[in-house]
Amino acid sequence: MALDNSTVVGVVGAGAMGTGIAQVAAAAGHRVVLADAVQGATPKAQANIARAMDRRVETGRMSRDAADELLGRIDFRWEALAGDYSPYRKAGLVIEAVVENLETKQDLFRRLDRIVDRDAVLATNTSSLSVASIASGCGAPERVIGIHFFNPAPLMPLVEVVPWLRGDPVVASSVYALMQMWMKTPVLASDTPGFIVNRVARPFYGEALRLLEEGVADIATIDWAMKEMGGFRMGPFELMDFIGNDVNFAVTRAVFEGMFFDPRYKPALTQQRLVESGLLGKKSGRGYYDYRTGATVPEPNTDPNTGLLIFERILAMLINEAIDAVFMRVASAQDVDLAMTKGVNYPKGLLAWANELGLARVLGWLDRLQSDYGEDRYRASPLLRRMARDERRFFE
Numbered sequence: 001m002a003l004d005n006s007t008v009v010g011v012v013g014a015g016a017m018g019t020g021i022a023q024v025a026a027a028a029g030h031r032v033v034l035a036d037a038v039q040g041a042t043p044k045a046q047a048n049i050a051r052a053m054d055r056r057v058e059t060g061r062m063s064r065d066a067a068d069e070l071l072g073r074i075d076f077r078w079e080a081l082a083g084d085y086s087p088y089r090k091a092g093l094v095i096e097a098v099v100e101n102l103e104t105k106q107d108l109f110r111r112l113d114r115i116v117d118r119d120a121v122l123a124t125n126t127s128s129l130s131v132a133s134i135a136s137g138c139g140a141p142e143r144v145i146g147i148h149f150f151n152p153a154p155l156m157p158l159v160e161v162v163p164w165l166r167g168d169p170v171v172a173s174s175v176y177a178l179m180q181m182w183m184k185t186p187v188l189a190s191d192t193p194g195f196i197v198n199r200v201a202r203p204f205y206g207e208a209l210r211l212l213e214e215g216v217a218d219i220a221t222i223d224w225a226m227k228e229m230g231g232f233r234m235g236p237f238e239l240m241d242f243i244g245n246d247v248n249f250a251v252t253r254a255v256f257e258g259m260f261f262d263p264r265y266k267p268a269l270t271q272q273r274l275v276e277s278g279l280l281g282k283k284s285g286r287g288y289y290d291y292r293t294g295a296t297v298p299e300p301n302t303d304p305n306t307g308l309l310i311f312e313r314i315l316a317m318l319i320n321e322a323i324d325a326v327f328m329r330v331a332s333a334q335d336v337d338l339a340m341t342k343g344v345n346y347p348k349g350l351l352a353w354a355n356e357l358g359l360a361r362v363l364g365w366l367d368r369l370q371s372d373y374g375e376d377r378y379r380a381s382p383l384l385r386r387m388a389r390d391e392r393r394f395f396e
Contacts, residue, residue: 003093003121003178005029010091010116012036012081012108014045017125018097020153023049026073027154028182033087035077037098046076052154085115093178095123095147100250105134113138121171123147128198128254131164131191142168145175148195150343157185158343164191185342187335193258196331196339198251200350202265203317205248208236209268211310217301219288222310224300229311231347236314237288241281245274245288263377264321315353316365320381322350326394327383333394351394359388 009025011018014036022034022045036042053067062070077087085108088094094112098104105124112122122144124134135144146162159179163172172188179186189195194202208222217225223235240248249271256265274280274287281287290296322340326333337349354362363380370378387393 003174005181007092007178008033008090010034010088010094011097012085012088012094012112013097014038014041015097017149017151017153018095019045019048020151021095021097021125021149022074023052023070023154024149024182024184026070030073032074033077033091034074035079035081035087037081039080041080042076042078046071046074049074083111085111088112089115091116091120093121093123095125097125100126100129100254102129102133105129106137109134109144110137113140119143121145121175123175125149128194128251128258130193130258131162132166135164135166141166143171145171146189146191146195147175147179148189150197156343157183158197158339159184159186160189160195160197160339160343161186162189162191162195185338187331187339189331189335189339190329192328192330194251194255196325196336197343199255199330200318200321200325200336200340201344202252202255203314203321205236205240205252205271206265206268207314207317208310209270211313212237213268213270217306217310218298220298220300221302221306224302225307225310226314228302229307230315233345233347240271241287241289241291243281244283245271245280249275263375264379266377312365313369316362316369317378319350319354319357319362320366320384323354323384323387324381326351327381354384355393355395359384359393360391363388 007030009030010033011022012035014034018034022032026032034042034045050071053071056062057064057067094116096105096108098108105126109122118140120143124131124146125148126134126146127148131144131146135141138144145167148160148162150156150158161172161176161179176186187196193199211217211222212219219237223237226232226235234242249267252265252267256267259265278284279286282291285292322336325331325336333351337351340346341349363384366378366380
């Protein structure tokens with residue numbers, strides 16, 4: 001199952017993510033097959049990549065010949081797949097980027113498994129579903145793996161490589177090396193809900209929503225606090241609107257249910273109601289903010305004491321989640337910090353941040369929250385408690 005530049009890469013799904021993955025693979029020198037089950041999706045993808053190449057040429061980042069060669073390496077299948085996956089017959093690696101639905105992905109993998117060669121690798125770009133469940137219906141499930149890119153794939157460096165219990169270790173090592181060849185930053189994550197980033201990042205949204213629902217502060221103030229006090233590029237509500245509230249809520253629900261309803265990942269009714277009302281964020285024109293022409297931009301309360309309370313509470317939850325991910329062997333400490341800085345552009349690795357603050361201080365924040373609320377939501381990770389007690393630090 002060797003993967004190199006001669007490997008034909010198939011991408012199933014020509015939406016934003018699939019288009020980006022196809023561009024990345026072609027830029028690395030692969031011949032790529034891109035198709036979609038929706039008529040018209042692939043021509044749109046071709047036009048989008050062509051525009052991206054034109055911008056690179058115009059800004060001097062790529063020659064016209066190199067841009068044309070990249071486009072020429074992608075076989076855009078304009079006809080909708082309609083259940084026929086024969087275009088992927090010669091692919092040595094197939095990456096699916098279809099709708100985040102388990103039954104859809106399982107059916108796709110069963111069909112691909114019957115089409116491709118026995119030594120071809122089948123990869124899912126799922127962000128929160130079980131790789132084991134997706135692989136379960138395949139005749140050769142050991143060649144299935146998770147390869148989770150971040151949007152936009154051509155720009156975001158992080159890729160979560162997700163082996164599973166019955167996966168072939170050779171596949172994992174080959175995919176990891178291939179992602180390095182593609183000039184990506186791969187990290188290894190266990191096949192657990194949300195992997196690294198979507199698990200560790202949940203409190204950034206969840207605790208912000210909790211602060212809003214309690215009336216501690218309004219949306220603009222919470223966003224201001226996280227940017228001003230923490231150095232985050234976007235506040236949690238800005239980011240949820242950018243991602244799409246439907247997408248963010250679906251991931252939160254998937255992690256919550258996948259973790260057997262652990263209260264740390266409990267979704268917020270506020271976000272559910274926005275989704276039910278069609279207020280999905282930027283793409284719908286309204287979400288937590290109003291993006292329509294002429295809409296008033298709300299002003300935050302810039303009181304430093306309020307800002308610090310918000311920042312410390314959300315940061316404590318984020319650090320605790322990062323530490324617990326290490327404790328539960330979701331990933332190494334190095335990969336957790338790498339994932340959060342390269343995957344969601346956090347200003348610092350959360351474990352490095354914990355070192356700076358002092359683990360005892362972070363533990364104190366959490367213990368006060370748990371004492372005030374009496375909720376398991378705020379329980380400190382056993383690893384945080386042990387390391388604070390022993391005055392240990394990460395990366396020593």
